[in-house]
Amino acid sequence: MEASDVTLLGMWACPYVNRAQLALKIKSITYEFIDDNPHERREMLLKYNPVHKKIPILIHGDKPVCESLIIVQYIDDAWANGPSILPSDAYDRALARFWAAYIDDKWYPLVKVLRQTEKQEERTSLIQKLSEGLMLLEEAFVNCSKGKPYFGGDNIGYLDIVLGSVLGWLRVTEIVVEVQLLDETKTPGLAKWADRFCSDDAVKDVLPEIDSLLELNKKIQAFIKAGGFK
C-alpha cells in the first residue's frame, strides 16, 4: 500500500478545515485525514503549528502549511496543473483576496457571536450588521461572478470555498436564533449561489450535514453553560 504524502489534520465540523478539504477535492488530491482528537491533539499542534496551535494543518511530505486561506492558496500553487482555484486575472485575484479577508476578519466572526449570545439587544444589532455584510457580499458576488454561476466563474473557486465553507454554521445560527439571514429578496444572487454551491457533488461529499452540526452545537452550548474549560 502506498502511503499518501499529503495529510490533513482537522476536524469534520470546522469550516476552516472544510476549506482545505474542498480545495484538495477540486484538485483530485488523495490525502489522509486525521480527525482531531484530544489524545493526539496537543502533540500534533505543537509539532506542526507551534505559533497558533490551531487546525487545519496540511502536511505535504514533511512540510506543514497552516491557516486555511494560506492552505487553499498553497494547494492551488503546488498542484498548478489541476483546475485553478484562484482567478487567473491579477485584479480578480486581488478582489477575491479582499473579500476572503473581509469574510474572515469582519463578517463570519459575528455569526459565532450571534449564535452564542442570548441578549436580545445584542442579537438585534448583530443581525443588522450581518445583513449589511451580506448585502456587501451580494455586490461582491455580482462583481466577481460576472453573470456566471460561481464567484469563480463557471467553476467553484477561491471565494466559493471561503464563503461556502461557512454556510453550514450560518444555517445552524439561523435555526438557533430563529432568524433568516440569507434572504432571497435582499440578496437574491447570493441565496441562489448558496443553493447551487451546496448541491454540487464535490461539496456534498465534503461539507457536514446541518443535522450533525446542530447536534454538535447543542453539545458545545451545554459545555459552555456548564462553565467550559475550567
Place this chain on the structure above:
Amino acid sequence: MEASDVTLLGMWACPYVNRAQLALKIKSITYEFIDDNPHERREMLLKYNPVHKKIPILIHGDKPVCESLIIVQYIDDAWANGPSILPSDAYDRALARFWAAYIDDKWYPLVKVLRQTEKQEERTSLIQKLSEGLMLLEEAFVNCSKGKPYFGGDNIGYLDIVLGSVLGWLRVTEIVVEVQLLDETKTPGLAKWADRFCSDDAVKDVLPEIDSLLELNKKIQAFIKAGGFK
C-alpha cells in the same frame, strides 16, 4: 504630459502605505502619490474603499485595490515581468504569507499598544511578548533566507517589505519606551537584516526618517492626551 495610470492614496508615515511604495519602487512603476489630507480624505475613502475606509488604496486605471498585503501581491501579479516580490516556490510562498499574517495580526499590533501605554506592568508583559515574537521571526528569517541576505533571498521580497515597513515605528517605540527590542544577541540574524534593509537605496528613498516619525508621534500622543477625536 502623460498622466500615470497608477495612483496611491496614502500617508507618508503609515507603514502599510510604505509597503505599497516599496513594491512599486521594486517594480519601477511610476505613480502619483496622494498624501492623505483631511479635506479629500472622507470622499476618497468612501469612493474607493467603502468597506474599511482605510489607506493605503492603490488605484490602477480606475480600479481600486485595498489592504496592504493584497496591494503588494497585486503589484507583483499585475507587473509580472519586473523582479519577483513573492517567492517563486509554492511552499516558500505559503511560508511568506504565514509570517506576513503573523506580523500583521499578532505581533505588530502589540508595538502600537506598547507605545501608547504608560502602565509599567502592561509594558513589561508587552515587551516579553514582543521579544518572543522576534525570536519566532528570527527563526522565520533563517528558514526563509536560507543563508542569503534577505527573507526573499538575494533581493528584497514580500516578507522584507512586510516586516521592513514597520521597522521605523519599532525604532520609535524603542526610543519612547526606552527599551531595546531588536537585540543583536538574541536575534542576530534579524538585527543584521534590519540594518541591511534600512541601508538599501530603494528603501532609503521610501521609508520615513526616524526623526520625522518621532515628531509625528509626539503630536499624536499630545492629541490623544487632549482627548482625541471628541
